[in-house]
Amino acid sequence: MQYNFANRMGNLQASxxxxxxxxxxxxxxxxxxAGNPSSEAIPTETIRSLSDNILNKTxxxxxxxxxxxxxxxxxxxxxxxxxxxxxxxxxNDDIVIMSGAQQGVELTCKVFCNENDAVISENPSxxxxxxxxxxYTKNVIGVDMDVDGIKIDKLEESIKANPSAKLLYLIPNFQxxxxxxxxxxxxxxxxxxAKKYGLIIIEDNPYGDLRFSGEHIPSIKSMDTExxxxxxxxxxxxxxxxxxxxxxxxxxxxxxxxxxxxQVSDVHTNLLSQMICNDFLNTVDYSEHIKKLxxxxxxxxxxxxxxxDVCFNKSFKYERPEGGLFVWCDLPExxxxxxxxxxxxxxxxxxxxxxxxxxxxxxxxxxxxLNYSTPSDEDIIKGIRILGxxxxxx
Amino acid sequence: MQYNFANRMGNLQASxxxxxxxxxxxxxxxxxxAGNPSSEAIPTETIRSLSDNILNKTxxxxxxxxxxxxxxxxxxxxxxxxxxxxxxxxxNDDIVIMSGAQQGVELTCKVFCNENDAVISENPSxxxxxxxxxxYTKNVIGVDMDVDGIKIDKLEESIKANPSAKLLYLIPNFQxxxxxxxxxxxxxxxxxxAKKYGLIIIEDNPYGDLRFSGEHIPSIKSMDTExxxxxxxxxxxxxxxxxxxxxxxxxxxxxxxxxxxxQVSDVHTNLLSQMICNDFLNTVDYSEHIKKLxxxxxxxxxxxxxxxDVCFNKSFKYERPEGGLFVWCDLPExxxxxxxxxxxxxxxxxxxxxxxxxxxxxxxxxxxxLNYSTPSDEDIIKGIRILGxxxxxx
Numbered sequence: 041m042q043y044n045f046a047n048r049m050g051n052l053q054a055s056x057x058x059x060x061x062x063x064x065x066x067x068x069x070x071x072x073x074a075g076n077p078s079s080e081a082i083p084t085e086t087i088r089s090l091s092d093n094i095l096n097k098t099x100x101x102x103x104x105x106x107x108x109x110x111x112x113x114x115x116x117x118x119x120x121x122x123x124x125x126x127x128x129x130x131x132n133d134d135i136v137i138m139s140g141a142q143q144g145v146e147l148t149c150k151v152f153c154n155e156n157d158a159v160i161s162e163n164p165s166x167x168x169x170x171x172x173x174x175x176y177t178k179n180v181i182g183v184d185m186d187v188d189g190i191k192i193d194k195l196e197e198s199i200k201a202n203p204s205a206k207l208l209y210l211i212p213n214f215q216x217x218x219x220x221x222x223x224x225x226x227x228x229x230x231x232x233x234a235k236k237y238g239l240i241i242i243e244d245n246p247y248g249d250l251r252f253s254g255e256h257i258p259s260i261k262s263m264d265t266e267x268x269x270x271x272x273x274x275x276x277x278x279x280x281x282x283x284x285x286x287x288x289x290x291x292x293x294x295x296x297x298x299x300x301x302x303q304v305s306d307v308h309t310n311l312l313s314q315m316i317c318n319d320f321l322n323t324v325d326y327s328e329h330i331k332k333l334x335x336x337x338x339x340x341x342x343x344x345x346x347x348x349d350v351c352f353n354k355s356f357k358y359e360r361p362e363g364g365l366f367v368w369c370d371l372p373e374x375x376x377x378x379x380x381x382x383x384x385x386x387x388x389x390x391x392x393x394x395x396x397x398x399x400x401x402x403x404x405x406x407x408x409x410l411n412y413s414t415p416s417d418e419d420i421i422k423g424i425r426i427l428g429x430x431x432x433x434x
Numbered sequence: 435m436q437y438n439f440a441n442r443m444g445n446l447q448a449s450x451x452x453x454x455x456x457x458x459x460x461x462x463x464x465x466x467x468a469g470n471p472s473s474e475a476i477p478t479e480t481i482r483s484l485s486d487n488i489l490n491k492t493x494x495x496x497x498x499x500x501x502x503x504x505x506x507x508x509x510x511x512x513x514x515x516x517x518x519x520x521x522x523x524x525x526n527d528d529i530v531i532m533s534g535a536q537q538g539v540e541l542t543c544k545v546f547c548n549e550n551d552a553v554i555s556e557n558p559s560x561x562x563x564x565x566x567x568x569x570y571t572k573n574v575i576g577v578d579m580d581v582d583g584i585k586i587d588k589l590e591e592s593i594k595a596n597p598s599a600k601l602l603y604l605i606p607n608f609q610x611x612x613x614x615x616x617x618x619x620x621x622x623x624x625x626x627x628a629k630k631y632g633l634i635i636i637e638d639n640p641y642g643d644l645r646f647s648g649e650h651i652p653s654i655k656s657m658d659t660e661x662x663x664x665x666x667x668x669x670x671x672x673x674x675x676x677x678x679x680x681x682x683x684x685x686x687x688x689x690x691x692x693x694x695x696x697q698v699s700d701v702h703t704n705l706l707s708q709m710i711c712n713d714f715l716n717t718v719d720y721s722e723h724i725k726k727l728x729x730x731x732x733x734x735x736x737x738x739x740x741x742x743d744v745c746f747n748k749s750f751k752y753e754r755p756e757g758g759l760f761v762w763c764d765l766p767e768x769x770x771x772x773x774x775x776x777x778x779x780x781x782x783x784x785x786x787x788x789x790x791x792x793x794x795x796x797x798x799x800x801x802x803x804l805n806y807s808t809p810s811d812e813d814i815i816k817g818i819r820i821l822g823x824x825x826x827x828x
Contacts, residue, residue, distance in 0.1 A: 084493035
């Protein structure tokens with residue numbers, strides 16, 4: 041049978057990262073290619089106890105159908121505990137629970153984008169979101185970044201050059217893959233541009249709580265007087281990724297559309313997991329929990345970066361992230377990124393070539409992404425030493 | 435802010451059933467409008483024990499990221515236990531785990547349908563799937579049914595009249611909303627038509643195990659020598675709907691596309707729930723469990739139908755379903771379906787007007803859907819008696 045798939049499928053390819061991760065099934069390969077939270081950061085015993093309690097006390101509530109919008113007490117708890125630092129939920133906003141923040145990104149695109157509309161993102165950006173956009177439109181446009189975020193002048197140029205642009209996708213905190221954080225000044229500037237040109241901003245903030253140095257910077261959503269920011273949050277990095285719970289904060293009119301699309305997709309998010317998240321927020325000292333996570337990630341990040349400072353050839357450039365899971369490393373011009381990644385694999389270390397994070401085929405990069413959250417300290421050091429030798433050899 | 439949503443959103447409205455269900459928050463209203471499995475059919479204590487065991491023994495495995503395709507042991511268990519009665523998984527087929535069968539239906543449409551392609555479904559059909567199709571195409575076409583399934587001559591006419599038709603959506607067992615079961619003869623006939631005209635069949639089978647009378651009829655997928663049937667199965671009615679676990683069986687080439695689309699949607703299905711399903715299939719006598727469920731549903735169905743036989747005016751026509759959750763009742767021509775439903779609500783009984791299940795605006799019906807799985811026996815009898823009085827009064 042010759043299948044006649046939809047045109048959109050032509051834009052989509054399986055993630056290049058997955059191809060690399062295949063190598064990591066070899067137990068001898070040290071993977072600095074993943075994006076998992078540190079397993080020691082998952083409060084397994086607390087989750088077990090909360091889950092058991094829920095299934096003892098209200099099993100039918102947890103196991104029957106729920107409403108698409110999400111478990112109402114969880115929405116209140118997120119507002120009270122996770123979003124308490126700044127005003128994220130404005131007067132005409134509400135929260136809807138998602139099966140991971142990724143679903144919030146995907147459904148926002150489904151709700152807004154026709155196939156000829158464009159999405160503008162940072163270049164590079166998170167492959168999962170880029171592919172979500174490509175599943176609805178061919179036009180995904182990348183705008184280059186500095187260490188303090190997207191280039192504002194280039195962004196305005198891009199908006200002007202692409203009048204079909206509807207969405208602006210940003211990861212302001214500890215961006216995936218670069219680890220860069222957008223400055224307050226730039227957050228204000230992108231908000232003003234979005235307002236001026238009628239764009240909707242998707243502010244994806246899965247790593248926001250994982251800041252281990254520097255000062256908190258207000259979210260773009262906190263400036264959202266116009267109802268043009270869709271804020272995507274997640275429990276994946278602060279509790280557990282396997283439970284697939286995230287949320288979206290947006291104007292109710294947008295959320296009504298997102299809910300209709302979620303209803304036809306997975307009806308509602310796993311209810312037991314929503315109840316676990318709710319009980320977690322209500323029984324655990326969340327700020328203490330976050331401090332513990334920050335300590336874990338700071339240690340892992342320092343372990344990797346300190347070793348890079350020692351081992352890497354100085355022609356390899358990188359910045360110390362202030363949070364999150366990733367380091368972005370620019371290779372000197374004379375070294376080919378793909379060759380370097382292949383050589384790394386030969387030497388039993390997996391890293392992701394920056395090409396995996398390009399919004400489209402016209403974008404180029406000569407960088408690699410390194411992850412410090414998933415490997416053990418020992419593997420971080422071992423892996424970086426091997427890479428360090430390669431940086432010297434080339 | 436005046437939002438400029440995607441065109442597809444114009445096709446989509448919040449489910450009419452949800453509007454009716456709003457009335458059912460009134461505790462005095464008896465709801466025969468839902469579609470939940472019977473709460474007594476959910477093995478809550480078993481699930482609690484399996485969950486606790488998993489979170490004790492392999493917490494990190496259950497709580498970290500999983501692969502998009504699904505938990506590998508679960509795929510094997512589904513094949514061995516749930517699909518053992520007949521050959522569902524053919525040589526070039528595989529299984530992918532979904533966040534509910536609904537996701538399988540939605541993603542199959544996303545993978546195959548451009549916005550001008552058509553989907554043909556039974557008329558009436560399941561509103562969740564119809565809306566999933568409408569989120570990708572305007573062209574959802576209904577073909578009328580008899581008690582033994584879709585009208586084959588009308589189906590061929592419809593395929594001929596709609597050369598853009600790509601998908602044929604069918605619920606062969608105890609269809610939602612009609613409760614009708616497609617005969618073996620018709621299953622063979624629709625398969626031959628799909629083959630002849632190059633259509634992909636989505637065979638949605640959430641209720642298949644809930645047969646409480648009559649004989650098992652082979653699935654369309656069991657005849658699928660060509661790789662043109664996408665089979666959607668679910669744990670919602672045999673274990674728990676709140677855990678959101680279903681699966682798709684299809685040719686690997688189709689599944690590869692579905693996996694890419696699932697990856698950009700929810701990354702993977704809740705892993706703890708997948709592991710619970712797997713342990714359930716491996717520790718419980720599944721056929722005994724199913725027998726227990728069949729007994730529950732037979733009892734509930736008999737309770738409703740026996741009472742209808744006594745109370746309903748003979749001008750109201752219905753068939754006894756052989757399984758599933760629903761009864762479809764045709765009103766006499768002189769009685770308006772919407773008026774009847776409104777009067778029922780006034781008398782504190784909620785039922786769903788058949789109009790909620792129409793594939794498009796050109797389809798008409800004068801029937802109502804009644805559900806016996808969710809209400810208590812007492813409420814079934816009380817509700818049917820109230821409706822019975824109304825059928826006599828009109």
